Amino acid sequence: MTVANRRARSPRGSGEDLREALVTATAKLLETHDLNELSVRTVTSATGVSPTALYLHFEDLQGLLRAVKALFFAELRDTLLEAKGDVRALALAYLGYAREHPGRYAVMFHAHRRTDTPSTPAPELVELGWAAFQPLIDAVGAVRTDDVQETSLELWLALHGRAQLVVAMPWFDLPDEVRYVDRLVRHLVDHPA
Amino acid sequence: MTVANRRARSPRGSGEDLREALVTATAKLLETHDLNELSVRTVTSATGVSPTALYLHFEDLQGLLRAVKALFFAELRDTLLEAKGDVRALALAYLGYAREHPGRYAVMFHAHRRTDTPSTPAPELVELGWAAFQPLIDAVGAVRTDDVQETSLELWLALHGRAQLVVAMPWFDLPDEVRYVDRLVRHLVDHPA
DNA sequence: ACCTGAACACCGTTCAAGT
């Protein structure tokens, strides 16, 4: 793990700088390191502050990870928005995001089941999740007018299945991505009800 | 975490007993506890042995988890084999396993990307994974004769997508399971090439 | 206002030792 030089103390009123620095450092570490290799001490060390500085801006390590997830969901939405085109183009952009950023995708859909509290989601993450999903709904809506929501969800779950598997078991040899998307769209979206 | 009574020392030649006891205890702990709440100390304590006893039968904690995963994959295969019926019945059995054993399913498809070594899979897990997949292939093969392998994989990825999401984000409200399977099978499997 | 240092109860793993 990289140890950054000690960070200069933030001037008054700019405490948010450290917050952002921690999020950025964590996002960067996740490119090359697994979730369970991340620790309070590695992220703060990479940012150049003491371990306890994290608690000035986040409730705890999970709080920091929530902020990082929010960043990733927004990034995924932007990726889909930029991938102008039909539903096939969007689907490929989705799979491309997971393939090119496996660490990010793994964190976004990481299964940490709350064992203590009755597993309630972070509201801002739910919102950002739906926002990332919206472009796909719109693209499906451009192709057909019936069952748009349900068809979009079906397509997305099929995409997620492949994306998650690629991230979890990269050694698993899957048939061609383009072919997969083409078959899915043809059978699930183009197909008449 | 439950602390078991101290375990009686195994008689000569029955060292494998402890191995099995550790696997069983870990599997049980995963019903109620998250992966990252599992530790060498909790599983050994639940088994009634000292922390270091784990290393007599497994390379390390990951080694124990591999053995547990193998157990789960075999269990999933048995679940599918017992769910005699058409491809719809198998698909529902698959989703049912994930829904009823979210902790197990989460572990089986947990994304721990190797960062040090070039992510090579555990051979026995690959084998057991394919073995669990086989019943689904057979069921698809009973419906159609072309593209059986590819169609099975498509269906499975779509099932995995839903299963994984339910496990990772149980609060996410998905449309009815039976309806999902029915639409998938109708569009992906029954549909002519 | 913003951050650090010492301290606490943990963690995985090694290695020498006990029965």
Next chain:
DNA sequence: ACCTGAACACCGTTCAAGT
């Protein structure tokens, strides 16, 4: 043959203190 105890370098988090 089978297992333990002490030790090491970690870990997340709290709380009093420094600038």
